[in-house]
Amino acid sequence: MGLATLYRRHALWLARRLRSRFGEEGEDIAHDAWRKLAAAYASGREIRHPRALLMTVAGRLASDRAARRSRREALESMAAASSPLAETGAQEAAVMMEQLILALPDDLRSVFVMSRFGGLTNAQIGVRLGLSPKTVEWRMTRALAHITAQLRR
Structure with a gap:
């Protein structure tokens, strides 16, 4: 069959x-x-x-x-x-978050933006970028870790 x-x-x-x-x-x-x-x-x-x-x-x-x-x-x-974002005003938080996102390496930033702001799944992002969903997941994890590390400074 x-x-x-x-x-x-x-x-x-x-x-x-x-x-x-x-x-x-x-x-x-x-x-x-x-x-x-x-x-x-x-x-x-x-x-x-x-x-x-x-x-x-x-x-x-x-x-x-x-x-x-x-x-x-x-x-x-x-x-x-643990974020200073919790202690700042909304406008300051938005500016700080934008700076953190812009500071990400290009490959991590594209995945992060498509996921968080585009609402796409890992599979959808993978199709658009020509990557496996596992690679997309790895990049997303790295992007979140990078942002978390920057927020802790």
Whole structure:
């Protein structure tokens, strides 16, 4: 059975299942799960239970996303709690934040701006910049660490 046949048989089921469980993020998870399944299929491995495999892959992807989100939120809350931004006026805070963002290296700044101000996911940023989502995640982590370090000075 070809990958296209598997997709036709199970894509709608997977999308509905993940959307009901994870909301709109379920669509991204479904897309990533199909990418992973395509890689497994390309390696020549036989897929006997595609639904079980899809749900296992999707569950792991969702857990990875939640862990990344948790780490990012922890970094952001640390930065906010120890930040001089918390003690300044809104206008001064905006100017300081702009300076911090402009001080980022170009590759980190582009990812940071697309994520925080463009509202794009790592996958969407990766497509636009020609990077893997993992590289986007790494750059975002570095950008947040750089900003946090500057705020602590």
